[in-house]
Amino acid sequence: MKSKKQFVERLVHGVFLLLGLITVGCVLLITIYLVISGLPAIREIGLVDFLFGKTWKSTAAEPSFGILPFILTSIYSTAGAILLGVPIGFFTAVYLSKLAPAAVKTAVSSAVSLLAGIPSVVYGLVGMLVLVPGIRNVFDVPDGASMLAATIVLAVMILPSIIKVSITSLDAVPKEYEDASLALGATPVETYFRVSVPAAKSGIAAAVVLGVGRAIGEAMAVMMVSGNAPNMPSLFESVRFLTTAVASEMSYSRGLQRQALFSIALVLFLFIMLINAALNFFLKRDKEKG
Amino acid sequence: MKRTKKMFALAASALLAASLFAGCKSEDAKTVSTDGSTSMASVIGALGEAFEAEHSDVTFTYNPTGSSSGIQAVSEGRCDIGLSSRALSEEEKASGLTETILAYDGIAIIVNPENPVTDLSLEQIAAIYKGEITNWSEVGGNDAEIVLIGREAGSGTRDGFESVTDTEDVCKYRQELTSTGDVITTVGSNPDAIGYASLASVKDSIKVLAVDGVTPSEATVKDGSYAVQRPFVLVTKSDTELSETAQEFFDFITSADAVELISGAGVVAAK
Numbered sequence: 001m002k003s004k005k006q007f008v009e010r011l012v013h014g015v016f017l018l019l020g021l022i023t024v025g026c027v028l029l030i031t032i033y034l035v036i037s038g039l040p041a042i043r044e045i046g047l048v049d050f051l052f053g054k055t056w057k058s059t060a061a062e063p064s065f066g067i068l069p070f071i072l073t074s075i076y077s078t079a080g081a082i083l084l085g086v087p088i089g090f091f092t093a094v095y096l097s098k099l100a101p102a103a104v105k106t107a108v109s110s111a112v113s114l115l116a117g118i119p120s121v122v123y124g125l126v127g128m129l130v131l132v133p134g135i136r137n138v139f140d141v142p143d144g145a146s147m148l149a150a151t152i153v154l155a156v157m158i159l160p161s162i163i164k165v166s167i168t169s170l171d172a173v174p175k176e177y178e179d180a181s182l183a184l185g186a187t188p189v190e191t192y193f194r195v196s197v198p199a200a201k202s203g204i205a206a207a208v209v210l211g212v213g214r215a216i217g218e219a220m221a222v223m224m225v226s227g228n229a230p231n232m233p234s235l236f237e238s239v240r241f242l243t244t245a246v247a248s249e250m251s252y253s254r255g256l257q258r259q260a261l262f263s264i265a266l267v268l269f270l271f272i273m274l275i276n277a278a279l280n281f282f283l284k285r286d287k288e289k290g
Numbered sequence: 291m292k293r294t295k296k297m298f299a300l301a302a303s304a305l306l307a308a309s310l311f312a313g314c315k316s317e318d319a320k321t322v323s324t325d326g327s328t329s330m331a332s333v334i335g336a337l338g339e340a341f342e343a344e345h346s347d348v349t350f351t352y353n354p355t356g357s358s359s360g361i362q363a364v365s366e367g368r369c370d371i372g373l374s375s376r377a378l379s380e381e382e383k384a385s386g387l388t389e390t391i392l393a394y395d396g397i398a399i400i401v402n403p404e405n406p407v408t409d410l411s412l413e414q415i416a417a418i419y420k421g422e423i424t425n426w427s428e429v430g431g432n433d434a435e436i437v438l439i440g441r442e443a444g445s446g447t448r449d450g451f452e453s454v455t456d457t458e459d460v461c462k463y464r465q466e467l468t469s470t471g472d473v474i475t476t477v478g479s480n481p482d483a484i485g486y487a488s489l490a491s492v493k494d495s496i497k498v499l500a501v502d503g504v505t506p507s508e509a510t511v512k513d514g515s516y517a518v519q520r521p522f523v524l525v526t527k528s529d530t531e532l533s534e535t536a537q538e539f540f541d542f543i544t545s546a547d548a549v550e551l552i553s554g555a556g557v558v559a560a561k
Contacts, residue, residue: 057443057459058443058444059443059444059459060458060459061458061459128475128476129475132479133479133480136480142434142435142436142437142464142482143437143464143465143480143482143483144480145464145465145476223468224472227465227466228442228465228466228467228468229463229466238463238465240466248442248466248468249442249443251355251356251359251444251468253358253444254358254362257443257444
């Protein structure tokens with residue numbers, strides 16, 4: 001009887017292990033596939049020419065595959081989105097976590113959740129029909145599809161992740177800290193910014209990194225508002241991102257062009273890995289401190 | 291007890307055998323698969339529907355992947371008929387593929403309805419897309435910078451447009467969009483934009499320009515007087531015969547009966 005119990009125990013253990021391995025297997029499969037299909041083009045084009053080449057003409061008679069414009073566009077736009085989105089998200093989170101009345105907190109929190117649930121193609125569509133013509137009129141440029149439009153869309157898109165993760169870490173600050181600060185005569189606002197925020201520092205940093213990850217990996221929405229011409233990045237020029245470079249040409253691509261698209265995906269993958277590593281670093285530090 | 295078990299086993303094996311038979315039958319079901327050019331969606335969709343209506347047991351599929359993918363799919367045997375909105379290259383023909391021209395598609399040069407320009411020459415269009423003419427006032431329009439809208443690298447429409455205007459690889463696109471619908475929407479929302487799109491998909495939200503004084507229409511595309519046009523090609527394998535159903539479909543869409551359907555989809559039948 002006992003041995004039967006043990007057997008069931010072991011069986012369940014085995015099944016769970018197998019299920020766990022499916023996830024790991026997927027990650028490994030994607031990684032291996034990306035490396036295998038991404039490397040040939042880099043070898044053929046040359047790593048330096050590929051990463052630092054300034055022109056992308058994938059279907060020209062004499063094609064050139066330089067992805068520096070895409071890399072810089074992705075970095076600049078993400079930085080811009082962080083610059084716009086983080087202050088808004090951060091102060092919203094502090095307000096919702098510490099200052100807002102319960103009713104307001106519930107209402108705004110559900111609005112934020114809803115914002116997170118909107119599909120990216122809807123962000124793109126609204127951007128295309130409202131933001132792009134708006135930029136064209138406000139800044140008096142010939143065409144509104146530009147890096148600025150993409151940056152604004154990204155800034156809005158990263159708000160939910162920044163707000164939600166920040167709120168979680170602000171809520172987790174022990175009440176004793178705040179009570180002590182208040183008892184010593186600090187005003188509530190002083191307490192929140194001098195005590196609560198520093199205590200939740202790692203969690204807020206993780207929120208920002210999560211926002212970076214969301215921004216750099218977004219394809220659909222930015223594709224619809226950025227114009228997609230492979231120019232070097234400039235605020236009012238049409239630009240192409242690492243993600244949109246893959247997405248816009250993949251369907252018709254062939255030969256070296258297709259391989260080069262896989263190489264771009266590999267570069268993007270490395271970026272995301274770096275971001276994940278940073279995220280883990282912040283979260284781990286948070287845990288060790290806690 | 292033993293007997294019922296035996297009976298059960300017999301019944302089960304009979305069921306299995308039956309299902310095997312059924313499996314065979316469904317594999318035999320009549321299908322026609324097409325794969326390729328997204329520009330051919332409306333015309334091949336109309337033809338497929340009509341064919342299915344006449345032959346209720348036939349399943350017709352169309353996979354909109356793009357001309358090059360379609361050509362690749364047919365050469366790898368993944369579909370019956372490949373659809374391409376450009377003529378096959380010599381290289382592709384040499385690899386054992388046959389082209390049959392189904393229809394001609396005019397590529398319309400489109401601008402915003404607010405734009406006063408109504409007619410451009412082919413040279414002017416080429417110069418605009420090469421970036422030699424950058425202001426609408428140079429071609430009789432308002433004093434505004436021209437915004438060039440095009441399709442992404444590899445698109446059949448882009449390939450068609452660039453080969454007709456002889457601007458391959460030199461177009462200075464402001465925007466490279468991934469579908470005809472996007473091009474039309476963008477041109478419709480920017481008064482200084484110019485774009486190109488399949489004549490079949492043109493809508494009222496934009497204005498179609500005449501090229502060298504010829505307005506694109508079925509008649510002008512067919513008689514060749516409208517310059518910006520390209521063929522819609524059916525691609526088949528030269529050395530392999532089509533399945534009976536696929537051959538039937540092929541004969542139907544290249545017959546005189548299909549002409550009306552083809553023109554109904556906004557393109558000009560080759561027959």
